Amino acid sequence: MDTQENKLCLGDLIQVLDTMRVGLIITDRAGTVLWGNRYYSEVAKFPIAEYFGKNVREISRRENVTLPEQETMLDLVLRKKKEIHEVVKYNTDDYVITTVAPVGDPSGEPEFFLYTITNYSETLRMQKELSLSHARASALEEQLQELQFRKQLGEDVVVKDRAMTRIYQMGARLAFVDASVVILGESGVGKDVLAKFIHRSGDRKLQPFVHVNLGAIPKELFESQLFGYAPGAFTGAAKTGKLGLIRLADKGTLFLDEVGELPLDIQAKLLQVLQDKAVRAIGSTELVPVDVRVIAATNRNLAEMVQSGTFRLDLYYRLNVIELKIPPLRQRRDEIPYLAARFLQEFNQRYETSKEFSPEVLESFRAYPWPGNIRELRHVVESLVVLGQDPIITAEQLPVEFRESRMARRADPAVYGDAGLKTIMAHLERQILKEALDKYPTAGAAADYLKIDPSTLAKKRKRYGI
Known part of the structure; x- marks a missing residue:
């Protein structure tokens, strides 16, 4: 094989090594840098070519490279006569895994030393990005499964x-x-x-x-x-x-x-x-x-x-x-408004009406224990649609057991959690005042119903923002 062919092979090898995503430095037995690849320069944030012909130990002194030991890695290899692995911190704040391996006849002195570095911090960032991608993919899959499930329903x-x-x-x-x-x-x-x-x-x-x-x-x-x-x-x-x-x-x-x-x-x-x-x-x-x-x-x-x-x-x-x-329905009260709305839509279509529930009706529905469960709810909604004469279904149209259930729930201290007596009483007073004002056409009539002076009612309305 002639010299020109040897040069071509060496050039091809250098080109391959220069594209690797692993940092490489090759030194002679004295530590003089013979060559380093492009990825090493990317990781270290300085051109390794500047150190060609110089001792590799100068990199540690001039580029603020933090070594785990007092000795350089080359000196450790020379002393221990074996391959050394360390985590080294560069001036970029990245941590890299560095390996220094002697190259040559194992029975004699090494001819060269091969430095290989892998950016550990970059690996962690890639792992984090990969985990994030997996999390996004899992979330998307769950959303798709939820959409498919809702479509099945x-x-x-x-x-x-x-x-x-x-x-x-x-x-x-x-x-x-x-x-x-x-x-x-x-x-x-x-x-x-x-x-x-x-x-x-x-x-x-x-x-x-x-x-x-x-x-x-x-x-x-x-x-x-x-x-x-x-x-x-x-x-x-x-x-x-x-x-x-x-x-x-x-x-x-x-x-x-x-x-x-x-x-x-x-x-x-x-x-x-x-x-x-x-x-x-x-x-x-x-x-x-x-x-x-x-x-x-x-x-x-x-x-x-x-x-x-x-x-x-x-x-x-x-x-x-x-x-x-x-x-039972009483243990899944969050579904009650949705079920009631579904039945209301069904019976509005059947009886060609356009009834709506007042907020108080839905509150009463949530408070009621529903011993007959969904079947009872469906029958109640149908009855309200058929018998109601006004477009808005109000709490006054509900059967008496619903109003009793609502009053019992209102008086139950457990409904208010950790609220004190003063807060509970104020909440109850506001509800009673609001219901009276909703029920009667004038504030005077509401005051008569509550058996209080109209001026007292006015003050309380102002206090509670009614």
Whole structure:
């Protein structure tokens, strides 16, 4: 290989080394700087070329480089006769990881020394930026998941409470598996709404959703309604026979509402259907395969029913693979205004009205305990829309139990937290004055109602800014 080829190879090597994102310095055995790359100059903030032909120790003295030891790294290598790693602080306030390695025959004196530096501070900044990017990506992913979740809910489902959001998110995940689900909760909390949400969010959404209200089926009709019957199976049976509700739900979802109402003999037959994935109609010897996803719901305590012997333990375990418990409406009061607004919109459209709630009505709604839960709220809103003659629905139009509940809540010290008696009394007085002024057309009439002098009322209005 001729000299020109050697020069070309060396030039190519230098070009490659000069583009590396690792700082490099090469010295001879005496420490004279032979070469340094561009990245070293970037990190150190001075041109390394200025030190070509000079001793590397001068960099520490002239460029204010802080070394962890009194000795220079080159002297440490010479003394210890091995590669040295240190964290060095440059005048830029950056910390760099510096390695000095002897290059040459291990059995003799080294011919060269190779300095390599990595900007540790820059690495930390990159890690921070990377962590920030991950955090942003995670936040964006959560936002997208939230948008997708809200889209899944649709307009008919109102979910604002944190606990309810978790329940519906769990329902969305359960939509794509066939595990049986039991939904627990008081009557009227919306167990059927959650069951329909699970059905329409999964792969079975185009198949039937059969809602069986077991609490509404007479005991003597349970078997024929659920399992169906063959032609002529019993006196009065239809000549064509009848498909049971289980077969009607084939490929879809069977929603067994109020499952705690099932008699023990029907529980045994239902368990057999779930185990065999097949159903036999009354009066038939044929087992018909069925593919159903079962969601059950009840306001009763199935575990206690098992203990008392009124619900089969094996059916309980078959149904209760996943348990979701919906809290009562009184425990998720933040949802009440949204639910009320949703029902108001529904009934305004149905009855071609344009009613609105006064703020006092919504306050009363939030104070009321709602023993009938969402079902009761829906019925109350419909009644107010139908019976109300004015465009604004006021607190005076509410049933008496709402006004009593509002007064009881107003008098409850727990409502005011740590406020003192003086603050509580002032708050109550202001509310009573405002209600009287809202109720009567003139301040004089309001004063008569409150049995105080009009001048006293005027002073109190000024004090409270009414």
